[in-house]
Amino acid sequence: MVYIQRRETFSASHRLYNTTWSDAENEAVFGKCSNYYGHGHNFQLIVTVKGEVNPDTGFVINLVDLKTIMMEEVIQHVDHRNLNVDVPFLQGMLPSTENLAIAFWQRLAPAIALNGAELHCIRLIETENNFVEYYGV
Amino acid sequence: MVYIQRRETFSASHRLYNTTWSDAENEAVFGKCSNYYGHGHNFQLIVTVKGEVNPDTGFVINLVDLKTIMMEEVIQHVDHRNLNVDVPFLQGMLPSTENLAIAFWQRLAPAIALNGAELHCIRLIETENNFVEYYGV
Amino acid sequence: MVYIQRRETFSASHRLYNTTWSDAENEAVFGKCSNYYGHGHNFQLIVTVKGEVNPDTGFVINLVDLKTIMMEEVIQHVDHRNLNVDVPFLQGMLPSTENLAIAFWQRLAPAIALNGAELHCIRLIETENNFVEYYGV
Amino acid sequence: MVYIQRRETFSASHRLYNTTWSDAENEAVFGKCSNYYGHGHNFQLIVTVKGEVNPDTGFVINLVDLKTIMMEEVIQHVDHRNLNVDVPFLQGMLPSTENLAIAFWQRLAPAIALNGAELHCIRLIETENNFVEYYGV
Amino acid sequence: MVYIQRRETFSASHRLYNTTWSDAENEAVFGKCSNYYGHGHNFQLIVTVKGEVNPDTGFVINLVDLKTIMMEEVIQHVDHRNLNVDVPFLQGMLPSTENLAIAFWQRLAPAIALNGAELHCIRLIETENNFVEYYGV
Amino acid sequence: MVYIQRRETFSASHRLYNTTWSDAENEAVFGKCSNYYGHGHNFQLIVTVKGEVNPDTGFVINLVDLKTIMMEEVIQHVDHRNLNVDVPFLQGMLPSTENLAIAFWQRLAPAIALNGAELHCIRLIETENNFVEYYGV
Numbered sequence: 128m129v130y131i132q133r134r135e136t137f138s139a140s141h142r143l144y145n146t147t148w149s150d151a152e153n154e155a156v157f158g159k160c161s162n163y164y165g166h167g168h169n170f171q172l173i174v175t176v177k178g179e180v181n182p183d184t185g186f187v188i189n190l191v192d193l194k195t196i197m198m199e200e201v202i203q204h205v206d207h208r209n210l211n212v213d214v215p216f217l218q219g220m221l222p223s224t225e226n227l228a229i230a231f232w233q234r235l236a237p238a239i240a241l242n243g244a245e246l247h248c249i250r251l252i253e254t255e256n257n258f259v260e261y262y263g264v
Numbered sequence: 265m266v267y268i269q270r271r272e273t274f275s276a277s278h279r280l281y282n283t284t285w286s287d288a289e290n291e292a293v294f295g296k297c298s299n300y301y302g303h304g305h306n307f308q309l310i311v312t313v314k315g316e317v318n319p320d321t322g323f324v325i326n327l328v329d330l331k332t333i334m335m336e337e338v339i340q341h342v343d344h345r346n347l348n349v350d351v352p353f354l355q356g357m358l359p360s361t362e363n364l365a366i367a368f369w370q371r372l373a374p375a376i377a378l379n380g381a382e383l384h385c386i387r388l389i390e391t392e393n394n395f396v397e398y399y400g401v
Numbered sequence: 402m403v404y405i406q407r408r409e410t411f412s413a414s415h416r417l418y419n420t421t422w423s424d425a426e427n428e429a430v431f432g433k434c435s436n437y438y439g440h441g442h443n444f445q446l447i448v449t450v451k452g453e454v455n456p457d458t459g460f461v462i463n464l465v466d467l468k469t470i471m472m473e474e475v476i477q478h479v480d481h482r483n484l485n486v487d488v489p490f491l492q493g494m495l496p497s498t499e500n501l502a503i504a505f506w507q508r509l510a511p512a513i514a515l516n517g518a519e520l521h522c523i524r525l526i527e528t529e530n531n532f533v534e535y536y537g538v
Numbered sequence: 539m540v541y542i543q544r545r546e547t548f549s550a551s552h553r554l555y556n557t558t559w560s561d562a563e564n565e566a567v568f569g570k571c572s573n574y575y576g577h578g579h580n581f582q583l584i585v586t587v588k589g590e591v592n593p594d595t596g597f598v599i600n601l602v603d604l605k606t607i608m609m610e611e612v613i614q615h616v617d618h619r620n621l622n623v624d625v626p627f628l629q630g631m632l633p634s635t636e637n638l639a640i641a642f643w644q645r646l647a648p649a650i651a652l653n654g655a656e657l658h659c660i661r662l663i664e665t666e667n668n669f670v671e672y673y674g675v
Numbered sequence: 676m677v678y679i680q681r682r683e684t685f686s687a688s689h690r691l692y693n694t695t696w697s698d699a700e701n702e703a704v705f706g707k708c709s710n711y712y713g714h715g716h717n718f719q720l721i722v723t724v725k726g727e728v729n730p731d732t733g734f735v736i737n738l739v740d741l742k743t744i745m746m747e748e749v750i751q752h753v754d755h756r757n758l759n760v761d762v763p764f765l766q767g768m769l770p771s772t773e774n775l776a777i778a779f780w781q782r783l784a785p786a787i788a789l790n791g792a793e794l795h796c797i798r799l800i801e802t803e804n805n806f807v808e809y810y811g812v
Numbered sequence: 813m814v815y816i817q818r819r820e821t822f823s824a825s826h827r828l829y830n831t832t833w834s835d836a837e838n839e840a841v842f843g844k845c846s847n848y849y850g851h852g853h854n855f856q857l858i859v860t861v862k863g864e865v866n867p868d869t870g871f872v873i874n875l876v877d878l879k880t881i882m883m884e885e886v887i888q889h890v891d892h893r894n895l896n897v898d899v900p901f902l903q904g905m906l907p908s909t910e911n912l913a914i915a916f917w918q919r920l921a922p923a924i925a926l927n928g929a930e931l932h933c934i935r936l937i938e939t940e941n942n943f944v945e946y947y948g949v
Contacts, residue, residue: 164346167304185634209301223459322908360733438894441852483849497596575757578715620712771870
């Protein structure tokens, strides 16, 4: 069993805001992250796929295929977008790094399985100091 | 003459859009950077100050002072903000990386001069692939 | 279950020296790391907290709280300090990266538990080539 | 149980090519990675060793010893080499990042065991976007 | 005058070898860099363009255009190639980092000038420890 | 004229303290950097050498030679040392990053000149946020 990882980046804006709370409650919990007009990040998405090494190719998964899946399922939908309003599959979700990681797992896991491999981990780096990992359970 | 540099970071959103142009013209020039609801970045601001080394301190400028100037003049105004609408000193400006570097120079140069030192360069890193430098002329 | 990580940095000096050994034995085992007047590093401390995502906030733990815990329990005690002599909770310990990671765990785990979350991993980066991970067991 | 990690780098060339396939098949699967005269990378090899902390040294393993093992078992054989033709222990193997990680494990695990410690993970970084991890099973 | 920079990467192999010298002379000067079957690197190419900021766009040069120039003039010719044999515009040249920087300048300067801007600097990063800068004179 | 750069790293401790001042004055100016038992950093030293490219080698200077000069003139004297007390050529100097850069220039410039090349710049990175450059004048 080998774990192979691919990194892609995207630049997006978001706002942390719970619509069922008052502005004061949002300010108390989210602080500057709840700024009305949003803020943004250069996110790094690192996907780990696990599997046996194919003896003919030396690959767990062809990274060209993994890149295509990441671009089609996630990056083209979120890059240079506002994560609160522009992304259909994020609608109704508070776009915290944790929730983004879970949402990306839900799109990537079936697409990778269709390719005969298995998604192991989503790592999402929001800033050089803040990151999240999600293993699907 | 020694050059001393200090890095600070901020996370902000922006949109590249020329208000005197049609949406089609904006799309043609700015592409995905003109997305209506904006996008964002983790910016890195690196300020270079030049001067003689003070023999009593070994410093060109005390980095505690330089950090304070950077925070007060720039970072607290732009961090976790939308650069198109939230920042008074950026109003009416197309917030390209180039224009941001110039605007930051105009605020930092006099504050650093008041501290007895001289601003030499503004370096603004927008993504791991795109950066700007401005030397004031 | 999501894993969230926060990075903080500190600059400290230390000396690897076993006081029950002769200088020659220390030199043989620790080499340049046993230099009498010490040496130092820019350490990076990365704390991983695991937990369920709170549906109201989208957070495993509020990173503002995690940062406060890290600063109060570890960083303010070790930043710009000599780890052999300046830090009460490290007294009597050989300040290897391994031992530092364990000592930081012992301070951080209860503080994070009080916050309703669970410490999963301490990662301590000593140089760009040397790092340690500790999972509490 | 503490996990300690050491990073070493090497610069090597390789070509992804299955000798039992036609050139067209190789081109279809490996694309530009199958270029006849090869290409190359700055690889980063990160070795994780796990074990109890020795109370006399504060070490899981002396990093001087781990570095020596990494240099003697892997780095001196692959640095500034062509991985398809120059390295006896890689002969007959398609030098994908996955296969390299497994081959390095097979050389490092016994050498680290002789030193009284246990190899836990091989991490091999091929580019800033592609990496592999192998845990020996 | 603002300086704008764009980074692109490529992975290539090369061999440092002076064909007018004996193998022993090559070994004495180039050491492991003269390995017969070559070695390789992940190169980073950073191009600096200087110019006035266009008031309509906020740009010195549209980075989409600069990226296209870099890809067409340099990257597509050198990525996943052997720099000694695969690249027509490098034929007959000893592919040291210095010579590569000069060769890339000669292709990029006219293409950038056609775009109405001016090439200022080529920065070529060969490893995390070795880099070159060339300013055209 | 090409500029070639070599990076080396060292880990050292230091204390910022002006011996002609009271402790209170030192605390006021240097703050936590004046901690009695010192603190430390992983310094990065980047040396830039300028010159014509030798047509036989493609080199401004052989990086093996530049590395040797850096090791012999600077790194072996400062790595794993206390910069206030362990380094003869730093005696009597307040070891600020600025003063270190100047002191390293004074040792490196003549050694590089003896090698037929010319030192252009000393860049000294103290932390990921603080760096100094010195050009000899």
